[in-house]
Amino acid sequence: MRGSRFRFCFVDSRFPIPDSRPMTRILGIDPGSQRTGVGIIDVAVDGRCAFVHAEALKLLDAEDFCRRLGLLCERLDALLDAWQPQQVAIESVFMDKSATSALKLGHARGAAIATVVRRGLPVSEYAPRVVKQSLVGRGAAEKPQVQHMVRLLLNMPEAKLQADAADALAIALTHAHMSATAQRAGVAVAALRRR
DSSP states (O other), X not given: OTTOSOOBOOOSTTSOXXXXXXXXXXXXXXXOSSEEEEEEEEEETTXXXXXXXXXXXXXXXXXXXXXXXXXXXXXXXXXXXXXXXXXXXXXXOOOOSSHHHHHHHHHHHHHHHHHHHTTTOOEEEEOHHHHHHHHHSOTTOOHHHHHHHHHHHTTOTTOOOOHHHHHHHHHHHHHHHHHHXXXXXXXXXXXXXXX
8 A cells, every 4th residue: 555554464584573663462353153263463563464373263162052152261361371462353243134143143242352351451343344344445345355355464365264263364454454543543443433
């Protein structure tokens, strides 16, 4: 993007990000009752983003739904211990065709937020349309377009990303973009989401 301070790159020998520069580590969460996507990126002061980690936490090992929520909390706790993110971004609730599915998604989302907030981490929420608009330029973009942009922006074209993990990285990238824009505008991120 010409003239933009917001640039992305993948950390490797071709694009080193000096260790002396302060980084912000962002955890993106794509909540789900069967699988929850998590994606972690580092953001340099100049806006460059680097891939750190991504996976889909499979929750179907648990016998019932309540145990799945417990498993989600345990796995997020382990992830927070291992990667030490400083900020968290999560997808907000959207209406599903099934009320039961939407309710279960809301429970999983609440469990994830509670796990993060207990540690004192700031949480930002983004609607799916905002994430798509931020990465692709269209709020009605298809999932393959979002996944393509995640790979492009993090310079990882060959990466085999699970859909949930790619969505979580997209949420983290959106938060990085919104935070940089808010900082330049001198407003809170929440103020940008209301526009």
